[in-house]
Amino acid sequence: MHSTIGKTDIMENLKPFLTATEMSHVLKHALSIPNLINEDDTAIIWIDLTFLNNRIKQLKQAFPSSTTHTIALKANPLTSILHKMKALDVGIEVASFPEMYMAMAAGFEPEKIIFDSPSKTVSEIGFALKNDIHLNADSFTELERIDEILKTNSSKSIIGLRINPQVGSGSIKTTSVAGEISKFGVPITSNRLQLKEAFAKYKWLNAVHVHIGSQGCPVPLLIQGIKTVVDLVNEINDELNQQDVKRLISVVDIGGGLPVTYYQDEKVVSIQHFYDQLQSAIPELFSGKFRVITEFGRYIHANSGWVSSRVELVKREKKCAIAMIHVGADLLLRECYNPQDWHHEISVTDTFGNLKNNSDKNNYMIAGPLCFSGDVIARDLQLPVIEENDFILIHDTGAYTFSMWSRYNSRQMPKVIGYSDNGAHFEILKERESLQDVANFWS
Ligand SMILES: Cc1ncc(COP(=O)(O)O)c(C=O)c1O
Secondary structure: OOOOOOHHHHHHHOOOOOOHHHHHHHHHHHHOOOOOOOOOOOEEEEEEHHHHHHHHHHHHHHOOOOOEEEEEHHHOOOHHHHHHHHHOOOEEEEOOHHHHHHHHHOOOOHHHEEEOOOOOOHHHHHHHHHOOOEEEEOOHHHHHHHHHHHHHOOOOOOEEEEEEOOOOOOOOHHHEOOOOOOOOOEEOHHHHHHHHHHHHHOOOEEEEEOOOEOOOOOHHHHHHHHHHHHHHHHHHHHHHHHOOOOOOOOEEEOOOOOOOOOOOOOOOOOHHHHHHHHHHHOHHHHOOOOEEEEOOOHHHHHHHEEEEEEOOEEEEOOOOEEEEOOOOOOOOHHHHHOOOOOOOOEEEEOOOOOEOOOOOEEEEEEEOOOOOOOOEEEEEEEEEOOOOOOEEEEOOOOOOOHHHOOOHHHOOOOEEEEEEHHHOEEEEEEOOOOHHHHHHHHO
16 A cells, blocks of 8 residues: 555445445435435436545555556546546546547646547647647557647647557457457557657657556456556667667556456455556556556446436236336447346345345346347346336446447436435436437437
8 A cells, every 4th residue: 555544444445346235225315305316217327426536545545646547538427527536636538539628628637638539630639739638649640640740839748659569358359459459559569660660750759558458358468468568668768778869758558447346246356456466567667767647447437336227117927027127228338239248236126215135036137218129238137026116226337338328219318316425415416318408419
């Protein structure tokens, strides 16, 4: 640990996820507060702000204080959350021009915004440079474009190049980006010489960026990828030294990708464990030679969020009962389209929010409201008897769920409620979308 913290803090910080009992407690209390949940709020997205705060604290405590932590905006782009992140003194990683706009509007300082889009237009690059935003080029072509702009414009931007270390994919193909072939970054094996030439040529290039994947990448794979790039950085710096250029690569952005658990009985990887492994595999990373940047998203957000949805009705078939709820593939896009890769624990409460734990269990399918047969959140699940107006609780939905909100069937995105201290305080982070909001999207 790098800072002194109290024992209670450590205990709190080590909490890997929220339990069904905790969610039920919050829901019960919220249902008793007049006007917090309306009849129309058939589903609610909940964010435990205390848990979220603790994740940020834990991240900062695990790494040396000189580390710059930026949080991947794409995991949870709510404006109210961006303001809270800013107040917690972390930076923000953005992967598109609108995300950059949102980060700037939330007041993040330019050097704490990392612009990582894999496909930047020349004008987007120009905008980032003009505003001194840290920018990671994704290809040699982008380096050339940056160079063109810098011939006539000055900028204080830190500029890095994303390198694909080609260390292999994790267990989820669609979120692994460091395989042999990837649309991200410059592949290291076939471009070692060109990479060295680029760092020698572009005097403004002093940073590298590496990201291995998101979920499904074990810690050794993440570390192997970072080490592969740091080894190249050392080689390049040695050569730059020999050429007597007083310029070295001094910034290493190690990306995100720390996996979280979506299963209540799974072993949890702590950020402290990740840091300890990283430090022991690549000690020079934290020797003072480099400014290290991180870009975690899922680790910060995933386990802080959950969803409750009222059960509209239950269809009882011979082999299985189907509980129809009010979110599906609109909210849980990946989960519905690739159920083999993504999982959420499901719990059931009665209409007052009391957890149903009765031993009588039935086989259930939990289905969403969308007009296609793949709109199913869970199949073949043994759950307590579900009745109309009960609530289904979907666990660990804080990252890459509502940020991927799908417009199919034009459903309204639910209200988002934040709470702290186990529900002692509630705040509306985002109102439920109005019908007009939805109509505006299509007009
Ligand atoms: C470049 C980059 N950085 C950071 C992240 C965040 O990853 P995670 O949310 O798994 O920490 C991603 C997500 O895919 C990414 O593409």
